[in-house]
Amino acid sequence: MKRILWISLLTTALLAGMAVAGDFRGDAKVGYVYLDQEGNQAMNQPTYNLYEGGVLSLENFRYTWDNGLRLFGDFDNVTMNNRNMVLGLQKSGHGGATLRHNKYRRVYSFDGERYTRREQTSGQVWVHPMKHVKVFGGYGLTRKAGQMLDLLDPESINEVDYSQSYYNAGAEFTYNRSRLEVEYRGSSYGDDIDELRDRDTRRLRASAVTPVPRYENLLLNAGFQNYQGKMVNRDDTLTANTAWLGARWFYGDGYTVRYSFVIDRARRTGDVVATDNVVNVIYAGKTWRQKGGVQVGYRYRVNDDVFDEINDNGYVFSGWINATPMLQFRAGFGSETSEVQEGSTLTGDQDRTRFWGQARYRCSYGTLRLKGESRKTENDDIGTSADFVRFGTDLAATVEKYGSLVASYSYSDGEYENTDGTFTLRQHVFNGDVYSIEYMKAQIGFGGTYVRSQQDLDIESFSVRMSAMYEFMPKNKIEVIYSAHNFDDFSDVVGTYTEYYTANVVEVNLIHEF
Amino acid sequence: MAKTPGFRSPAIAGIGALLIMVLILVSVVVAQESQPDNETCLMCHEGLDASLMATTHRLTKGADKHGFQISCVSCHTGAAVHVEDPSAENIGNPARMTTVDQNEICSGCHQPHKEQGTLGFDPHIGQDLGCTDCHGVHDAGVSLLLDDDGEFCGQCHVAVVSGFRQRSNHPLTSGNISCVSCHDFSGGTEPLVGHGGSTNCASCHQELAGPFRFEHEAGSSFSTEGDGCVACHSPHGSPNERLLTQPVSSLCQSCHGTPAGHMVAHSGIGSAYACVDCHNAVHGSNDNRGLLDPQLGTKFGDGPGSCYCHNVLD
Secondary structure (H helix, E strand, O other), X not given: OHHHHHHHHHHHHHHHHHHHHOOEEEEEEEEEEEEEEEXXXXXXXXXXXXXXXXXXXXXXXXXXXXXXXXXEEEEEOOOOOOOEEEEXXXXXXXXXXXXXXXXXXXXXXXXXXXXXXXXXEEEEEEEEEEOOEEEEEXXXXXXXXXXXXXXXXXXXXXXXXXXXXXXXXEEEEEEOOEXXXXXXXXXXXXXXXXXXXXXXXXXXXXXXXXXXXXXEEEEEEEEEEEEEEEEOOOOEEEEEEEEEEEEEEEEOOOEEEEEEEEEEEEEEOOOOOOEEEEEEXXXXXXXXXXXXXXXEEEXXXXXXXXXXXXXXXXXXXXXXXXXXXXXXXXXXXXXEEEEEEEOOOOOOOEEEEEEEEEEEEEEOOEEEEEEEEEEEEEEHHHOEEEEEEEEEEEEEEEEOOOEEEEEEEEEEEEEEEEOOEEEEEEEEEEEEEEEEOOEOOEEEEEEEEEEEEEEOOOEEEEEEEEEEEEEEEOOEEEXXXXXXXXXXXXXXXXXXXXXXEEEEEEEEEEEEEO | OOOOOOOOOHHHHHHHHHHHHHHHOOOOOOOOOOOOOHHHXXXXXXXXXXXXXXXXXXXXXXXXXXXXXXXXXXXXXXXXXXXXXXXXXXXXXXXXXXXXXXXXXXXXXXXXXXXXXXXXXXXXXXXXXXXXHOEOOOOOOOXXXXXXXXXXXXXXXXXXXXXXXXXXXOOOOOOOOOHHHOEOOOOOOEOOEOOOHHHHHHOOOHHHOOOOOEEOHHHOOOOOOOOOHHHOEOOOEEOOHHHEXXXXXXXXXHHHOOOOOHHHHOOOEOOXXXXXXXXXXXXXXXXXXXXXXXXXXXXXXXXXXEEOOEEOOO
């Protein structure tokens, strides 16, 4: 409550400041949300953070001083429990500070009484004491508390109550296209339910990128990171050291070659040996300016401890072509094979393949895209496979005389097979919004979302949105938004058909544009 | 250590990294040519400076004591010729340039993601996308992104954004998180994800991160058995509860099948009961190797620590 009061006071002060100062931009919004809902509140995620009550927002706020100092802020729903806020002060080339606050919940029970709420507050500060040097640091606090219900047993309640803080400090040195960054980041996790989970982490990271003097087309990249996760109340620590090297070479006429090497060695307290992850990646590409391009890549990865060793070999081919100034095609194919070279693992050898393709048509009215992809994963040793296909299309169009339209549709089909059975899924997702142009100082909009999951699942959910806005005085508007939500899980696994939800929401806002 | 080919020592790699960092200290200074000042540009392009006022590219009045300066010619090349012969053809506009040329200009002040992204599989690099495909300059927002919500990324990643509209999802469409909450465009060691997928997830879900006394190896991206959190979870969204890629028992069975003895002794576990009814410590356990619920005896059996035939706390 105290925090809400502070936030409201801060917002009011900003609004008052704007009223007398005059050199600013932003939208102040005062409104009310009416919420009428029925059914299982845990079912419909889009309404988890809707609350009935007053709303106060200050959006896209900007204030600039003559000396180049800039204050900006976005305060969404400061009086609600789904607050999402940012406040910043910056001066280019000198430094800045940003404060963020975010709060939202996840509902677990039919009546909405069992939920967890996550609250995050963080701040970052940076200064440039010299032209080529940036020093930065910050602190953040995340708190999550509440009650979760067991995934399959709605009578079983799991308490959640923890807080996690992090801090970081570092410096960045830049010179022309060269950059060196060193950062230390630590975190502390404290669990009020089970102190055995308490955990501290620290990470020291240094990374650099630079072109080679006199060979500016050759860019080198390197870094090192030491990570340690330590359980506070028991002797258990995970340490990982990672180093990486990379190079990119631009050869004239659109040729590019990239190479990367990453090595990671991780060890836990009590481990006899460490686990190594080693990755080598090489890419080669050719671009014909504004006409097209092709790229070929190869990745070799080794994951190894003294008992097991797994080698991955992956390939990727992709390309794009502008068939006409308005029509573009992109396509690609990737494949990776994991083989157990030594020892044995539970999942054994694995093959993964992926195809994708996209066509884009762009004209003065807007853009139309068609996209498709196919993914397949097979673990022959244990008789498991996943086969997934997805197609999507979207349209964004604006007709100056009438208004704008954004619409998308996605179809997916998946088959997951193992030795005990098969899970199949077919899904359709529609989403779209239409907005008119402003006519007689009024503007209207209409939109909706429809999701249908079929085969081994049987879920249908949809929402419909309608909005109207009217400018009743210069820079003052009234906005009314009506939305309806519906969710049904017809498969009724529990047998008591409790997996349904419906809601009607009306939002009324008064907006003043500064 | 088991023998594997290649460059295996972090110490050697670290020395290599150090050598490259040292190269920065000897990099070359690029000479600057004389250019027209802002006032000259604004004589014809009146008001364009206002569109930069609230952004990080706000024009400065000359250089400050650090030598920091932002002027029209910082981004628009060829201005000297353009002043003599004003034409849309002879002034450089990054938004209309090819990716390579655009990067050259932006990297004069910024370290573009493309330059940092020499590692991993960043697909944006191979797709010839330039800075201005995602960033604006005039009238842009604070982060200079053309828009900073999921809808913007969704213009290209249509199918991905549709995932966030499924039954369970990360709260992107409600604005509580954004794509960059998880995807790091600043050159992480994994493709577009900060150091290791699971470490990235743990930045918010530390309670599930471990290390545990008894790990579920599938969830550890460091081990030879694991793929990290994404072995079981679909991070954008899923038609199943809790972002699971399949309904819970089907998911367990995809690696474990129905282990010997379960079907007979428990009258059809795998169909009558879900795996997590007993093995509920799926992320890892501090109590027992079987990741069993320490309260299992109380739940189903004949007292704490015991579930008929099994000592749960083994």
